[in-house]
Amino acid sequence: xxxxxxxxxxxxxxxxxxxxxxxxxxxxxxxxxxxxxxxxxxxxxxxxxxxxxxxxxxxxxxxxxxxxxxxxxxxxxxxxxxxxxxxxxxxxxxxxxxxxxxxxxxxxxxxxxxxxxxxxxxxxxxxxxxxxxxxxxxxxxxxxxxxxxxxxxxxxxxxxxxxxxxxxxxxxxxxxxxxxxxxxxxxxxxxxxxxxxxxxxxxxxxxxxxxxxxxxxxxxxxxxxxxxxxxxxxxxxxxxxxxxxxxxxxxxxxxxxxxxxxxxxxxxxxxxxxxxxxxxxxxxxxxxxxxxxxxxxxxxxxxxxxxxxxxxxxxxxxxxxxxxxxxxxxxxxxxxxxxxxxxxxxxxxxxxxxxxxxxxxxxxxxxxxxxxxxxxxxxxxxxxxxxxxxxxxxxxxxxxxxxxxxxxxxxxxxxxxxxxxxxxxxxxxxxx
Amino acid sequence: xxxxxxxxxxxxxxxxxxxxxxxxxxxxxxxxxxxxxxxxxxxxxxxxxxxxxxxxxxxxxxxxxxxxxxxxxxxxxxxxxxxxxxxxxxxxxxxxxxxxxxxxxxxxxxxxxxxxxxxxxxxxxxxxxxxxxxxxxxxxxxxxxxxxxxxxxxxxxxxxxxxxxxxxxxxxxxxxxxxxxxxxxxxxxxxxxxxxxxxxxxxxxxxxxxxxxxxxxxxxxxxxxxxxxxxxxxx
Numbered sequence: 276x277x278x279x280x281x282x283x284x285x286x287x288x289x290x291x292x293x294x295x296x297x298x299x300x301x302x303x304x305x306x307x308x309x310x311x312x313x314x315x316x317x318x319x320x321x322x323x324x325x326x327x328x329x330x331x332x333x334x335x336x337x338x339x340x341x342x343x344x345x346x347x348x349x350x351x352x353x354x355x356x357x358x359x360x361x362x363x364x365x366x367x368x369x370x371x372x373x374x375x376x377x378x379x380x381x382x383x384x385x386x387x388x389x390x391x392x393x394x395x396x397x398x399x400x401x402x403x404x405x406x407x408x409x410x411x412x413x414x415x416x417x418x419x420x421x422x423x424x425x426x427x428x429x430x431x432x433x434x435x436x437x438x439x440x441x442x443x444x445x446x447x448x449x450x451x452x453x454x455x456x457x458x459x460x461x462x463x464x465x466x467x468x469x470x471x472x473x474x475x476x477x478x479x480x481x482x483x484x485x486x487x488x489x490x491x492x493x494x495x496x497x498x499x500x501x502x503x504x505x506x507x508x509x510x511x512x513x514x515x516x517x518x519x520x521x522x523x524x525x526x527x528x529x530x531x532x533x534x535x536x537x538x539x540x541x542x543x544x545x546x547x548x549x550x551x552x553x554x555x556x557x558x559x560x561x562x563x564x565x566x567x568x569x570x571x572x573x574x575x576x577x578x579x580x581x582x583x584x585x586x587x588x589x590x591x592x593x594x595x596x597x598x599x600x601x602x603x604x605x606x607x608x609x610x611x612x613x614x615x616x617x618x619x620x621x622x623x624x625x626x627x628x629x630x631x632x633x634x635x636x637x638x639x640x641x642x643x644x645x646x647x648x649x650x651x652x653x654x655x656x657x658x659x660x661x662x663x664x665x666x667x668x669x670x671x672x673x674x675x676x677x678x679x680x681x682x683x684x685x686x687x688x689x690x691x692x693x694x695x696x697x698x699x700x701x702x703x704x705x706x707x
Numbered sequence: 708x709x710x711x712x713x714x715x716x717x718x719x720x721x722x723x724x725x726x727x728x729x730x731x732x733x734x735x736x737x738x739x740x741x742x743x744x745x746x747x748x749x750x751x752x753x754x755x756x757x758x759x760x761x762x763x764x765x766x767x768x769x770x771x772x773x774x775x776x777x778x779x780x781x782x783x784x785x786x787x788x789x790x791x792x793x794x795x796x797x798x799x800x801x802x803x804x805x806x807x808x809x810x811x812x813x814x815x816x817x818x819x820x821x822x823x824x825x826x827x828x829x830x831x832x833x834x835x836x837x838x839x840x841x842x843x844x845x846x847x848x849x850x851x852x853x854x855x856x857x858x859x860x861x862x863x864x865x866x867x868x869x870x871x872x873x874x875x876x877x878x879x880x881x882x883x884x885x886x887x888x889x890x891x892x893x894x895x896x897x898x899x900x901x902x903x904x905x906x907x908x909x910x911x912x913x914x915x916x917x918x919x920x921x922x923x924x925x926x927x928x929x930x931x932x933x934x935x936x937x938x939x940x941x942x
Contacts, residue, residue, distance in 0.1 A: 277826045284823070291811060607807045610768055612796025613824045614789050701769050704803065705759075 276617050285624035292597070296629065299586075299593045303633025304640070306583030307680050311641035311673055312666065313579050317572030319649075319667035321565055326427075335531040336421050337554045338397070339385060339547060341377055376523040377552070384550055390532055390543040397526035400508035403477070404469045405445070405498060407453025407461070412469065415449070417508075420499045421528060424557070431462040431486025434501035441504030443468075443482045446497060447490055458487040468498075470508065473516025480504075480511055529554070583680060586633065587687040590626050594691035598622065598698075605695055606703020619696040626688025627681050634680035638673045714780075715876060715908060716742040716765055721774035723760050723931075734760040735771070735931045742876065747902050747909040749919035752928035759880060761928060762912045766799055766878045767791050796825050800869030800907075802898075804881035806861045810854030814845065814864050817853050821872045839867045843897060859890030866897055876908040877901070883918060895921065 276284075290296055377396075385394045399419065404412035420434050426444070434442035443466060447458050455461040465481040472478050482504050488497070500508070513521045531543065540556070547554040598605070605618060645666035657663050723735040734757045742748060742765065752758040763769040764776065767783060776783040778794060786794070800821075808817050815836055822832035840846045843863040848856065853864060862882065869877050879898065883891030895918060901907045911922060919925045927934040 276824050280823050280826075280829075603807055604809060607801075608820070608824060609792070610766075610795065610801055611821045611824050612792040612794075614792045617824075701763050704768075704807070 276613060276621075278620075281617060281620050282624055282628075285621050286628050288597070288601075288621075289625050289628045292600075295593055295596065299589045299629055300633040300636070302586035302589040303583070303630060303680060303684070304637040306579055306586045307634035307637025307676060308641045308644075309582055310576060310579035310676055311638045311668070312645060313572060313575035314672055314676070315641065315645050315666040315668050316575070317569065318669070318672055319663075319665045320568050320572075322667050323663050324561060324564060324568075335392075335533060335535065336424075337391075337529040337531055337543070337556055338421075338560075339377075339394075339527045339529055339552050339554050340525065342548070342551050342553050376525055377527060378522060378524075381550070381552070382527055385527065385529055385547070385552075388543055388546045390535055390539050392530045392532050394527055394529045395502075396524045397528050398505065398509045398521075398524050399526075400470055400505060400512045402468055402470055402498070402508075405449070405453070406467045406469065407455060407464070409454025411452065411454065413449065413452055415498045416496050417468070418497050418499050419505045420444075420501055421557070422530060426499070427489040427491075429487045429489050430459045431484075433488075434485055434499060434504070436502045438501060439503050441480075441482045441507055442485045442501045443504055444486045444488055444499045445484055447487050449498070450487055461487060468508065470512050472512055472514040473520065474514065476515075478511050478514070480508060583683060587683050590629055590684055590687040591690055593629070594622060594626055594688055595694070597625070598691050598695045601695075602698065602703045605698050606700040609698070609700035610704060615696040618698075619692045622692035622695045623685055623688045626684045626692070630681040630684025630687075631677065633684075634677045637680075638676055642668045642673065712746070713744040714741045715744055715778065717775075717777045718765060718771075719775045721761075721764055721771040721776060723757075723764065723769070724772045733931055735764070737774075738928075738931075738933055740765070740926060740933070742908060742910060744875070745902070745906045745908055746924065747899070747922040748911070749922035749925045750910065750912045750928060751914060751916075751919045751925050752934075753914060756928045757931040758912050758928045760931075761926075762878055762880060762910060765910060766801070767795055796821060797872060798875045800872065800874035800877040802862070802865050802869050802877060802879040802882045804884040806865050806885070808853040808861055808864060808868075810852065812853060813849065814840065814851050814853050814856070815849040817864055818867045818871055821868060825872060836867070836871055839871045840864075842870065843867045857890075858886050859893060862886060862890075862894045863897065866894070866901075870901065870907075874907065876910060879909065879911045881913055882911065883913075883915060891915075891918075 379396070382394045382396060385391055397419065400417060402415060402417035405415050406412045420436065422436055426433060428444070429447045431444070434444050445453070445461065445466065450458040450461040453461065453466065455464065461484050464484055466484045467479050467481050469477060469479045482500060488499070509521075531540065535543075544554045608618065609615075645668055649664050649666055652665050653663070657665065718738060718740045721735055721738045721740075722733065725732045725734060738761060740748075740761075750758045750761055760769065764771050767776075767778065770776075770783070778798075783791065809820075815833065818836040818840060819832045822835060827835070837846060837849060840849055843866055845860060845863055845867065848860065848864075853861065856864065862885075866877075866882075869879075877898070882898065883894055886894060898909060898911070899921060902909050909922070911918065913919055
């Protein structure tokens with residue numbers, strides 16, 4: 276029998292017992308549907324993170340922090356001894372956590388590492404409030420824009436570190452709250468940032484707002500300033516403070532040589548580790564978030580796979596019944612010269628066809644449902660988060676699901692198919 | 708039929724035993740029989756006599772426990788199961804008492820089955836099947852469901868199916884057993900016409916004495932053995 280005839284015969288046979296076939300397909304459908312939705316969710320979220328933060332990305336920027344050697348430790352580890360050579364700081368806001376600090380001398384060491392182009396101390400001013408034309412004082416989260424970091428803007432541009440003029444960017448919901456008629460009206464206007472200096476006096480600095488960032492769950496309420504603005508703010512904040520405050524800092528940013536190969540990057544990180552510091556690219560930081568999300572998605576996928584395994588037993592059951600019912604037919608085909616291998620294929624293909632229809636319909640239905648859910652969420656709950664598509668499907672992500680289910684169905688079909696292929700034509704045809 | 712005609716199947720001292728030890732049951736013992744080209748043989752016996760087992764062995768559906776079987780001069784024991792399957796597909800046709808038609812498929816699909824197994828192309832096998840249906844006067848039923856036909860029509864479809872691969876031998880197991888005498892007669896006539904017009908050898912298992920009498924030879928099986936000497940009739 277030719278392969279095409281085997282497939283078409285198997286296809287016809289599959290639908291001979293319609294109700295049973297439909298129920299089996301339904302079981303596979305449920306599994307494939309769930310698996311498609313959970314992988315779609317994983318894809319959607321990781322796409323979103325990539326879009327929002329991946330652009331942050333400049334692969335060539337490394338954040339350097341002292342390897343934390345603080346009071347926290349695993350319950351099984353002995354408490355660590357104090358190292359007088361390491362300057363530490365106690366941060367109350369983070370639950371009295373002791374964090375290590377670094378000095379200009381450390382930066383010199385970093386500059387000597389092969390692969391590092393330049394190093395700057397990452398100094399962060401603590402903002403008290405931000406205020407605009409209506410003189411409302413609003414709290415916010417002040418951030419230095421790193422080299423190469425990108426954010427989607429609603430209007431205007433992002434601040435740039437190439438400029439010596441202080442620049443800032445406010446999130447879209449701040450524009451109206453600060454007293455501008457709309458986001459557009461805030462561009463190229465001065466916005467005041469209030470801080471407290473070392474003497475405890477309230478001081479302010481007006482900075483030109485060059486753009487408004489799009490809403491995002493990851494950076495909501497983040498006010499970005501360029502290096503020039505941050506330098507001025509830090510100087511202002513450190514007025515009257517003891518020297519030690521400006522001498523020590525928590526984080527440095529290093530710019531890597533361009534086109535640095537991944538192996539070299541690993542070497543740079545290892546060199547930093549030897550000095551007692553951790554180097555992290557933005558990708559590494561996103562990697563941590565992604566690992567958590569991937570873990571959650573893996574658990575969800577696990578449930579879908581359990582459903583598919585259950586469906587696999589459904590296939591075995593269905594085909595065993597088919598083999599039983601068609602004993603005489605199998606005997607007849609063998610008597611007429613069909614060999615065992617082809618009988619095996621005939622029943623295996625039947626399993627694969629069940630798998631195909633179950634998974635194909637499941638995937639199609641899941642994609643349609645996914646688009647529906649996306650529409651509802653994007654017009655409702657997630658309306659303000661531009662660019663977030665909770666469920667994302669591509670041919671490359673759904674085609675393997677169909678392939679995997681067909682493979683699983685083939686595996687499930689082997690037992691009944693072997694049973695069919697081993698049937699003795701005489702016993703099958705015997706009548707008395 | 709004269710002595711010089713070619714021997715298609717030669718069985719020498721064939722025995723078939725089912726089970727082992729004290730439960731062993733001997734269905735055939737020391738049976739020798741030659742099937743010659745163009746002849747008609749009736750294998751006659753009561754149910755349980757071993758006549759069906761003999762036919763199954765001759766038709767290569769079953770293998771003997773002891774004895775030698777050769778087909779076209781080649782030993783069956785030397786052939787692989789794949790070779791045996793091909794031989795059955797190309798040289799044998801089967802007619803069963805219980806028809807074994809796929810009731811939910813069309814008459815045409817049922818008749819085409821041996822050609823489909825042989826790997827013949829779709830167009831070719833359809834044409835061939837229609838020719839054969841013509842020969843059994845059922846061309847107009849080609850598209851009908853096999854399950855909707857009468858008994859006589861079903862058996863004619865079965866004969867068409869047996870004929871479709873242009874066999875040398877047709878094995879018929881109680882071909883008229885499920886039919887009334889008038890339809891049975893029609894089916895018998897059809898089979899014997901194939902023998903006389905096209906030289907197809909017939910091996911018919913039956914307990915119908917009238918049908919047996921129409922054959923060149925009758926082989927009487929009793930308790931797994933040939934009961935009377937083989938009577939040869941020359942035509």
